[in-house]
Amino acid sequence: MVREIPESDIDRAQELAYLVFHEKPADELRKRHHEFLAGCLRIGAYDADTLVGMVAALPFTMSVPGAELPCPSLTFVSVAPTHRRRGVLSGMIAELFARCAAEGWPIASLWASETAIYGRFGFGPGTYGATVEIDSRAALRLRIDPDERPLRLVDPAHAPALLGPYYERTRAARAGRPARSEEWWAKEWMAERDPDDEAFSPPRVVTLGDPVAGYAVYRTKDKGDRPGSPGLVRLDELEADTPAAAAALWRYLASLDLTGTVRAWGRPLDDPLLLFAADRDQVRVTSTFPALWVRLTDVGAALRRRSWAAGADVVLVVADAALPANAGTYRLTVAPGAPAAYERTDAAPDLAVDVRDLSAAYLGGTTLAAAVRAGLAAEHTPGAADALDAALRTPLLPHTVEEF
Numbered sequence: 001m002v003r004e005i006p007e008s009d010i011d012r013a014q015e016l017a018y019l020v021f022h023e024k025p026a027d028e029l030r031k032r033h034h035e036f037l038a039g040c041l042r043i044g045a046y047d048a049d050t051l052v053g054m055v056a057a058l059p060f061t062m063s064v065p066g067a068e069l070p071c072p073s074l075t076f077v078s079v080a081p082t083h084r085r086r087g088v089l090s091g092m093i094a095e096l097f098a099r100c101a102a103e104g105w106p107i108a109s110l111w112a113s114e115t116a117i118y119g120r121f122g123f124g125p126g127t128y129g130a131t132v133e134i135d136s137r138a139a140l141r142l143r144i145d146p147d148e149r150p151l152r153l154v155d156p157a158h159a160p161a162l163l164g165p166y167y168e169r170t171r172a173a174r175a176g177r178p179a180r181s182e183e184w185w186a187k188e189w190m191a192e193r194d195p196d197d198e199a200f201s202p203p204r205v206v207t208l209g210d211p212v213a214g215y216a217v218y219r220t221k222d223k224g225d226r227p228g229s230p231g232l233v234r235l236d237e238l239e240a241d242t243p244a245a246a247a248a249l250w251r252y253l254a255s256l257d258l259t260g261t262v263r264a265w266g267r268p269l270d271d272p273l274l275l276f277a278a279d280r281d282q283v284r285v286t287s288t289f290p291a292l293w294v295r296l297t298d299v300g301a302a303l304r305r306r307s308w309a310a311g312a313d314v315v316l317v318v319a320d321a322a323l324p325a326n327a328g329t330y331r332l333t334v335a336p337g338a339p340a341a342y343e344r345t346d347a348a349p350d351l352a353v354d355v356r357d358l359s360a361a362y363l364g365g366t367t368l369a370a371a372v373r374a375g376l377a378a379e380h381t382p383g384a385a386d387a388l389d390a391a392l393r394t395p396l397l398p399h400t401v402e403e404f
Ligand SMILES: CC(=O)SCCNC(=O)CCNC(=O)[C@H](O)C(C)(C)COP(=O)(O)OP(=O)(O)OC[C@H]1O[C@@H](n2cnc3c(N)ncnc32)[C@H](O)[C@@H]1OP(=O)(O)O
Pocket: 020, 021, 074, 075, 076, 077, 078, 079, 080, 083, 084, 085, 086, 087, 088, 089, 090, 091, 110, 111, 112, 113, 114, 116, 117, 120
């Protein structure tokens, strides 16, 4: 039976999550997880009195092009090993979608532990991340002059007040970023210890200029991954007003004494560093990966609430096996500066698309033309996918900074 997990069952829910994720957290982290789950929507699956499944959803507000939307963001998704592959997760996702319909939440999101799980439920990768490694044993070579304004190390306790408004502004420029509460800043983003690797220092926060024209959040450890290698700088976040400000922050990170590598995880694929680095053997992309998975739970509402880069008029056939209310043939008419019109129609279709590919394209980070080329979408009118892609496009790629 699927029902909400009451607060009195959070301890049991935690034990279930630790079981499936093979974890044994210290007391301090358990306490933090408890608080974290208390702030989530918690959908549980019970077999008689035993809790055998959980989907937790953070009540995030997500930036989308030109707007922000309420967006339950799934995490701690767990099914007991004794109850796998019997539809427990499917039942909980169906309940989540029912809640989305009842509450008017037009999109949902998550980070996937395995990429094979969530496509069947209509999620598609809406943002991507790149791992960028700088060999910082030699000075960072750049094609532009860094901003020479002073750098300042800031007490992480002051970061929410100092950097919160700055981060908020970045959310308008890049879709796929959740709003951060003061509590999220303090307890998650500025957590003293990194729960995944205790060898890392507390977070260090460096800002450029006054007023702040850019900042970086990073941690260090005194040895790299290989024995005998110099220390490691792990960059968690870097935002800057200008390329010169970004260059100053990268140069700072690459010049920290007793370190030989800067590893930046989850950078946007269009990070200007990849262009202004003078030596791409020194600054390498070592991996790229799907980051935030997006699901349009109410396709019409989601389309009506984002902004558009160009005009388009396309008849779409949407397939949605998990949420049939979204399925059908619709005329989508969009123009810059106006809400989209999205109405059922009997007109001949221009483009047939599965909701997972439409969800992936929604933030502007992937294209429907690519889905057509991959045989995942069918173009009945030549150019229809390109026309819609031009309307969906955003100046900067969508990007999600932190994993949750
Ligand atoms: C947002 C996050 O929290 S990501 C974390 C996800 N959780 C984990 O990885 C923890 C370990 N795994 C688990 O707890 C479970 O195996 C879950 C949650 C991934 C799946 O739960 P289940 O109850 O077994 O899923 P359910 O039975 O509803 O499966 C539905 C479909 O998805 C498929 N599926 C489920 N898990 C996987 C997987 N890991 N890889 C590929 N397919 C999968 C099933 O085969 C089934 O397909 P079918 O409809 O064609 O038969």
